[in-house]
Amino acid sequence: MAGRRHTRARCGARTRKGTPCQAMALANGRCRFHGGLSCGPTTEAGKQRSRRNLEKARAALARPEHASTRAAAAKKGWATRRRIQRRLQLARLAAEGDPMALLLLGM
Numbered sequence: 001m002a003g004r005r006h007t008r009a010r011c012g013a014r015t016r017k018g019t020p021c022q023a024m025a026l027a028n029g030r031c032r033f034h035g036g037l038s039c040g041p042t043t044e045a046g047k048q049r050s051r052r053n054l055e056k057a058r059a060a061l062a063r064p065e066h067a068s069t070r071a072a073a074a075k076k077g078w079a080t081r082r083r084i085q086r087r088l089q090l091a092r093l094a095a096e097g098d099p100m101a102l103l104l105l106g107m
């Protein structure tokens with residue numbers, strides 16, 4: 001096996017698991033999943049489309065049926081309810097001594 005494996009910089013972004021991303025970093029220091037390729041919209045049309053979508057998303061979130069989403073977001077950052085449930089389930093399993101849960105939480 002060659003001695004020069006794994007010498008290139010890693011991405012290092014925080015993953016959903018909480019561990020640093022191990023993917024190869026591109027020129028800007030992040031991998032292709034964590035912003036290595038995209039710098040956001042560059043054309044004026046693209047920037048306008050992006051702003052329109054942001055306004056649409058904010059308007060949707062402001063509707064009354066999304067009150068619980070807003071409450072959860074305010075309480076837990078922008079984690080989704082599903083993610084919060086998963087996290088609580090994981091904590092319960094870890095408290096019961098589940099080896100996989102302990103491993104995932106790095107305990």
Ligand SMILES: [Zn+2]
Nearest residue numbers: 011021031034
């Ligand atoms: Zn990455």
